[in-house]
Amino acid sequence: MYVIVAGAGKVGVNLTRELLEQGHEVTLIENRRQRYLGVEQLLEHNVLYGDASELWVLERAGIERADMVIAVTGDDEDNILICQVAKEKYGIDRIIARVNNPSNRAHFDLLGIKPVVSATELILRLLEHEVPHHNLVHLLDLEEEEIEIIEIRLGAKSPVVGRTVGELNTPDNTLVIAVIRDGRGMVPNASTVFEEGDDILAVLDPQREEELKALFTVS
């Protein structure tokens, strides 16, 4: 696979190195001279000096034959533009963009730039899993496929505490797949009784989230 990576920061450089080790062909583009010179020592001819948001630079990197473009510069507008051009001008199907500032996420969505990777959002999600802030945590979101896995913490007032899985009237397209109790997970059956403090994992259609949440929590 031929991959173009824009932005030779820590993410770009390490990504390029990993991809090269996996046997892929990679061109890393960097527009800051100092940074380019430093990285060139390490990655040699796999690095190209230039501004990846300039069309002729992308063309020099051989974007016409690229299988994938990954934009990981420190500027969200640059990442948006590089991916937009790669996708819409050069017809690259596979793009990945880095979101630096989570509040810019909406702009990526608006302009159809996906998938995106945001370190801040990933850490926040992990944090939320470790230290639940709300009683509902998203563990996995497959937006295209319209399926998600969520975790719900059962409080003392949860209407399902003391009831069995079999008694639950779960909405269509939702399924309770695991119960985590005292740090141990188990796959429940119809006779499993919910207890206060349980973490419930469920797989569902995102549109059913509110309904499912209402079933487990006090409104």
Added chain:
Amino acid sequence: MFLLIVGCGRVGSNLARSMLAEGHTVSCLDQDPESHARLEVGLDCSWEEAGGQFTVGTALETQALEEAGIQDADAFVAATNGDNTNIVIAQIAQRRYNVDTVIARILDPLRAEWYREQGLRTICPTKVAIEMLEEKLRGVGETSGSPATSGGGAG
């Protein structure tokens, strides 16, 4: 009309003043509070007293754009010093806020050309400068009498 200009540099500030003088409502957004001073060059009162509006904020922040009045804007000019910023915010103005007239200043002729083909109104000062220079240079050989290779075209 209500005009929102993002980027209050030489282009943005001069445009803001002339549009205000023509009787339009003008709001400017810039991340640098100091750029406000540029709006008042040649005015004998403050920009606000003259009827203008100025907001400090980053162009990509929707909150700043909304504070500057993008929801009511009839026209939007993206004139920051970053081509990519201008291209992105112009598309936001177009697609998210449905502003009628959106114009982006893009210095790079290639990017300006491609985005123009995609339906964005673009102004490329670099291209204008190149054309003007070509125009000025075209007559040179003939007036000085040097044996210019005519018929080659300026490309």
